[in-house]
Amino acid sequence: MRPSKAALWTQFHRDMLEVSGKPFGLDAGAADLKCYPLFSTETYWGIDIGRESLERGLGRYPDAKAILADLSTVPVPANSVDVCVSTNTLFQLDVEPRLSAIRTLCQAVKPDGIMMIELNNDEAIEQTLKLLQDNFSQLDISYFGNKLSRLYEKILQRSDGKMPGYAGSRPFLAISWILSRLEIAGRKTSTVRNQIYIKAQGKIAQGKPVLFDAKLYEPIGDRLYEPKQTTQ
Numbered sequence: 025m026r027p028s029k030a031a032l033w034t035q036f037h038r039d040m041l042e043v044s045g046k047p048f049g050l051d052a053g054a055a056d057l058k059c060y061p062l063f064s065t066e067t068y069w070g071i072d073i074g075r076e077s078l079e080r081g082l083g084r085y086p087d088a089k090a091i092l093a094d095l096s097t098v099p100v101p102a103n104s105v106d107v108c109v110s111t112n113t114l115f116q117l118d119v120e121p122r123l124s125a126i127r128t129l130c131q132a133v134k135p136d137g138i139m140m141i142e143l144n145n146d147e148a149i150e151q152t153l154k155l156l157q158d159n160f161s162q163l164d165i166s167y168f169g170n171k172l173s174r175l176y177e178k179i180l181q182r183s184d185g186k187m188p189g190y191a192g193s194r195p196f197l198a199i200s201w202i203l204s205r206l207e208i209a210g211r212k213t214s215t216v217r218n219q220i221y222i223k224a225q226g227k228i229a230q231g232k233p234v235l236f237d238a239k240l241y242e243p244i245g246d247r248l249y250e251p252k253q254t255t256q
């Protein structure tokens with residue numbers, strides 16, 4: 025277990041519990057729907073560019089639906105999403121496509137909706153925060169990945185970047201737990217931290233909430249859709 029990730033997910037879990045029972049949840053960068061169990065929204069849709077992983081997740085969760093699409097170009101109806109999530113994904117997009125994806129997600133959130141996203145504290149963070157500030161009046165920003173956790177993770181991690189099996193043994197879990205508590209205690213300190221988790225709400229551009237429907241998408245499999253091709 026990586027202490028920084030554990031801390032970030034503890035925070036994310038808490039926030040997801042607070043929004044349970046909302047109608048519509050969107051998971052941007054859903055992969056095999058790993059986050060599905062955290063959504064207690066009435067409806068769950070995931071978006072990802074990986075068909076295989078989406079199909080694996082859809083096989084596991086019979087209520088879920090998914091869109092096979094690139095987040096930087098996917099159309100999502102404005103004001104249609106109650107709970108919008110993107111974890112461990114946006115850092116994979118180059119800056120311009122990333123900002124485009126975040127713009128789409130901001131627009132998709134309903135006026136009383138909420139967005140929770142994970143970002144890397146990289147060269148685009150100021151631009152990204154500005155975009156979020158332009159769209160939401162309340163940003164709860166948490167910083168994770170302090171020097172101590174990163175040192176622990178660096179010492180333990182294998183050459184392929186993964187943590188070794190023994191990191192899951194009791195003594196290491198105990199160390200990791202202590203480090204993750206330190207992360208949570210210091211989550212408001214931005215210096216030397218490489219991961220950012222943001223809960224955004226209080227949408228500034230008020231619009232009429234709309235029902236998310238599948239009109240923009242066409243089916244390509246069991247509960248799997250892709251954006252309709254628009255003719256020029």
Ligand SMILES: C[S@@+](CC[C@H](N)C(=O)[O-])C[C@H]1O[C@@H](n2cnc3c(N)ncnc32)[C@H](O)[C@@H]1O
Nearest residue numbers: 053054055058072073074094095111112113116
């Ligand atoms: C590490 S997984 C994250 C899965 C899950 N959200 C989590 O937190 O574990 C990152 C996912 O982002 C997807 N992804 C990367 N770039 C994307 C893009 N431009 N559009 C849609 N999905 C993308 C990948 O296919 C991958 O499934």
